Amino acid sequence: MPDTPRVAIVTGAARGIGAATALRLAADGHAVAVVDLDEGACASTVDAITEAGGRALAVGADVSDEESVAVAVEAVATGLGAPTILVNNAGIIRDNLLFKMTTDDWDAVMGVHLRGAFLMSRAAQAHMTKEGFGRIVNLSSSSAQGNRGQANYSAAKAGLQGFTKTLAIELGRYGVTVNAVAPGFIQTDMTAATAERIGMPFEEFLKAAASATPVARVGQPDDIAHTISFLVSEGAGFVSGQVIYVAGGPLD
Numbered sequence: 001m002p003d004t005p006r007v008a009i010v011t012g013a014a015r016g017i018g019a020a021t022a023l024r025l026a027a028d029g030h031a032v033a034v035v036d037l038d039e040g041a042c043a044s045t046v047d048a049i050t051e052a053g054g055r056a057l058a059v060g061a062d063v064s065d066e067e068s069v070a071v072a073v074e075a076v077a078t079g080l081g082a083p084t085i086l087v088n089n090a091g092i093i094r095d096n097l098l099f100k101m102t103t104d105d106w107d108a109v110m111g112v113h114l115r116g117a118f119l120m121s122r123a124a125q126a127h128m129t130k131e132g133f134g135r136i137v138n139l140s141s142s143s144a145q146g147n148r149g150q151a152n153y154s155a156a157k158a159g160l161q162g163f164t165k166t167l168a169i170e171l172g173r174y175g176v177t178v179n180a181v182a183p184g185f186i187q188t189d190m191t192a193a194t195a196e197r198i199g200m201p202f203e204e205f206l207k208a209a210a211s212a213t214p215v216a217r218v219g220q221p222d223d224i225a226h227t228i229s230f231l232v233s234e235g236a237g238f239v240s241g242q243v244i245y246v247a248g249g250p251l252d
């Protein structure tokens with residue numbers, strides 16, 4: 001039997017992993033709020049969903065801003081219904097070695113990943129606990145285990161793992177599960193930006209990443225969307241507080 005159709009929020013869904021996840025959750029039968037910094041940038045994801053027969057709403061919001069988050073979650077509840085699925089995917093990188101990392105670069109990364117996931121989860125849980133059902137998925141990363149040039153990003157992604165486990169403990173009794181997906185190398189604009197920063201052609205960067213991966217390829221946004229689709233499903237109700245590495249090989 002298909003799952004009950006729900007209202008899902010996917011942040012950072014204008015492109016990359018977020019866009020693939022929004023499309024997948026819509027294909028699973030859910031109405032999807034496509035949240036990104038610029039409302040206009042959400043159009044391609046929203047159009048792809050509606051053209052395929054799904055329901056979607058574009059919402060411009062900065063997840064690191066408390067007021068913006070409150071307005072966005074309210075707009076979703078009014079426009080689509082009470083959100084009971086939340087995917088905290090919005091992310092930025094501001095890579096540099098520690099001695100060159102500015103305080104602004106540290107704060108910006110913490111703001112989007114950690115503060116953003118906190119603000120969005122706190123706003124959405126009010127609807128989930130009221131409905132007695134909820135699914136929160138946070139995007140961590142294999143970088144949580146440490147990655148040169150990413151002191152800010154790896155700290156934020158490791159922090160999201162602790163955040164995930166704590167929310168799982170607090171919200172479980174209300175029918176809400178909270179999990180993290182930690183991708184390895186996924187082919188998106190974010191990894192293209194990393195290639196550019198280190199001065200390597202993207203194709204070469206992809207080949208190097210594939211050869212360092214046990215399944216001998218890089219990941220695609222759909223690989224992550226597939227895992228998220230499982231975690232937000234009704235049948236995954238006994239999976240909570242987990243960090244699932246989706247990295248083409250073993251990590252823990």
Ligand code: NAP
Binds near residue numbers: 015090112189
């Ligand atoms: P992406 O292509 O750069 O997309 C990220 C999206 O988030 C962009 O549309 C961006 O908007 C949006 N965003 C940034 N700051 C925001 C804010 N304050 N409020 C709302 N939206 C905001 O990234 P991706 O590769 O798909 O990554 C998605 C998530 O997976 C991130 O959390 C990332 O850290 C994580 N991840 C990615 C990889 C990978 O290999 N790609 C690996 C591990 C984890 P703008 O375009 O306007 O900036």
